[in-house]
Amino acid sequence: MSPALSAKEYYGLPNSPILKLSSVEKSFGAKQVLRGVDLDVAPGQSLVVIGGSGSGKSVMLKNALGLMTPDKGQILFAGQDVTKATGKAREKMRARIGMLFQSGALFDSLTVWENVAFRLINSEGLSRRDAKERAVETLKKVRLGADVAGLYPAEISGGMQKRVALARAITSEPDLIFFDEPTTGLDPITADAINDLILEMVRGLGAAAVTITHDMASARKIADEIAMLFEGKIIWRGPAADVMQSGNAYVDQFVSGRADGPIQPAL
Amino acid sequence: MTNPLQIIGRVTLGLFAEIGRLSVFAGRVATAAVTPRWYLGEILRQMVRIGFYSLPVVGLSAVFIGAALALNIYEGGSRYGAEQFVPNIVVLGISRELGAVITGLMLAGRVSAGIAAEIGAMRVTEQIDALETLSASPYRYLYAPRFLAAVATLPLLVVAANIIGVMGGWLVSVYGLGFDSTVYLRNTVDFVTRDDILVGLIKAVLFGGIIAVMGCYQGDRSQAGATGVGRAATLSMVGAAVLVLAFNYVLSTLFVEIGL
Structure with missing residues (x-):
């Protein structure tokens, strides 16, 4: 296991991600939800993960937070293995991670x-x-x-x-903040106000952000980069500005909100 | 068609798996309860909720049980000319068995189901996940305070139930059956021993642990939705009530064996 580093020490290392998921797999009984997720987030970067209902976004987030343990693969936060940290080490790690739950969870x-x-x-x-x-x-x-x-x-x-x-x-x-569907259940104006606040807070803190959402207006506004999760794998990743012209049939169907295409509606 | 042996096997394995999961959970709760850090504010708040607010229901149950017990003992005793033993048998039955059992059963309904519903609602609204992300263990912050509060307050409630139950018997005996008040009370006090009281208190400590652990366990495993939380509350109440009665029998047998 890599030794835990302080944020300052960590940020001194060039091109090192603050969060790195490597070949993460997770199943529930016979149902395989994550099929080898590879994802990294640089310090200060805002990454939005989009994907349909049941694509594994929430499970990926819970694994990254250490609330679930992956069956295979590795999750590193600032060089430290999330799944192997226990006791005080886990407490210290969690003190550097913020989380906004979908329901608020107050x-x-x-x-x-x-x-x-x-x-x-x-x-x-x-x-x-x-x-x-x-x-x-x-x-x-x-x-x-x-x-x-x-x-x-x-x-x-x-x-x-x-x-x-x-x-x-x-x-x-925190150095890293997770946002789980931050605009779900809000009217468009309040949702936009929340997006503004997220941007302001994340930039103000210089923190990295990982947001999962299927609200494309929110994704385009708060993301530096967007990744798409489909059937438990990241199938596309690119700058937020490119998402409307990704050249990927799955991404095109998702961002345009069409029922016809390679993705079957979750009915 | 499914083989009956397969069904029996599956049910047996499921039962043992459930006992295993419950035992591991109880062990983690007990460990969190006896090792720092303790959330004293939470423990006190739970003591008030579990102990103080249960007093009315425990008191009312005890007075009626004591009264009915006295009537039945009088009825049975009069067949052999042994009516004078009503105060002795009432205090013995209440202090060794009924005070603890009635308190345990009433709290299985009021407290265990309440804990399961509360923890279950927290589970399905991600509040328990939120606790973990805020570096607070649900075992220390939620479960251990409820466990400690139940274990500490149940003996106090049993003492109250014993006193109120005996007074229920006294009321019926003095005002309904013609006993002399002073004689009744003197017979009660002379007959009951320290061991009789101790038996009830030991049972109360165990029942407190069972009630809190069952509530926390079922709440923690609650499925999503109103049905899931409702099911957790029901399972908790039924499980706690059955375990209270089963362990009451086990402890009574043990105490008789060792002469307590």
């Missing part, structure tokens, strides 16, 4: 500021007063006022919940 029993400050209080050992100050500052970055801080997630709108979840993902200033 803790119902905690207030907005307690959600945002969760890692600060429970992992970094900040006092509740200091953690609340940091949480309110982070909430401001996602355009939420201090008046929201004391509310519970059930008391705010879906768009606000997404912004709180974004604040929670960036509060410890």
Whole structure:
């Protein structure tokens, strides 16, 4: 296993990806979901992975986060094997990774500021007063006022919940942020506002971002590069500007949203 | 057509696999409970939810069980002219068996199913995944506090159930069966031993662990959707209730064997 490196040490190495998936395979019973995914993300790069329902996007993300263990292959974060890190090493690694879940996944029993400050209080050992100050500052970055801080997630709108979840993902200033369908369930205007916030936060932090989505407007806006996952493999990758002229029949069908073509609708 | 032996084999293997998974889960919860780090705020919050808020249901159940027990013992005892033993048998039955069993069964419904539904909802809304990405182990942050709270508060609830159950018997005996209040209470206090109380308390500790572990286990394995969470709550309640009764028998046999 490669030794863990600090972000500074790591960024000193030229052309080294912050995240690298090599030949990752994952099955559930007889169903093989990932069939050898190869993917790398450079520090500061925003990569969007597109793909239809059931193509394995969420499973890929959960493997990259260490929430699932791949059957085969290797996943490296800053040179460290995600699947082999345990205890303190895993905690340190996760402190450098942020995650925005599709549903927000805010803790119902905690207030907005307690959600945002969760890692600060429970992992970094900040006092509740200091953690609340940091949480309110982070909430401001996602355009939420201090008046929201004391509310519970059930008391705010879906768009606000997404912004709180974004604040929670960036509060410890991670090097890599995963976004799982960040605009799902939002109206187009709120979705665009979330895209703007994602861009602003990712660029502000200098973090790398991996987003999975099938919202093409969102993909084109936030991506430096786009990759397409189909039947458990990356079948195309290129600059975001090229996605409409990829020359790949699968990508063309997906981005134009046609039912006819090589991809069968998931009905 | 499927071979009946295949069906028996599949069911048996499935049962052993489930017991194995539950045992591994219980071991991980117990390990998290006895090793740092402890989330004291969470433990206290769960003690209030599991212990304090269960008092009314445990108290009401105990008073009626104690009252019915006294009536039945009086009815049975009068056939042999042994009615005077009502206070003795009521306190013995409640302190060694019924106080712990009634508390365990009521909490299997109120607490174990509640924990399963709560954890299940957290599982299907990705809140447990979110916990892990925030460097917090669900075993330490969610399961261990519930386990510790149940193990700590069930003995207290059993003490309450014992007292209230005996008072239920006393009410019926004094106001319905014509017993003298002072004599009834003196017979009760003179008859019950420290071991009788201890038996109930040991059972309560084990039942607390069973109730919390079953709730957390079924919640953690919950399938998506309202049906999945509902099923987790049902399985948790049924599993906890059956295990409480089964382990009650095992412990009662053990205590009789060792003379406790």
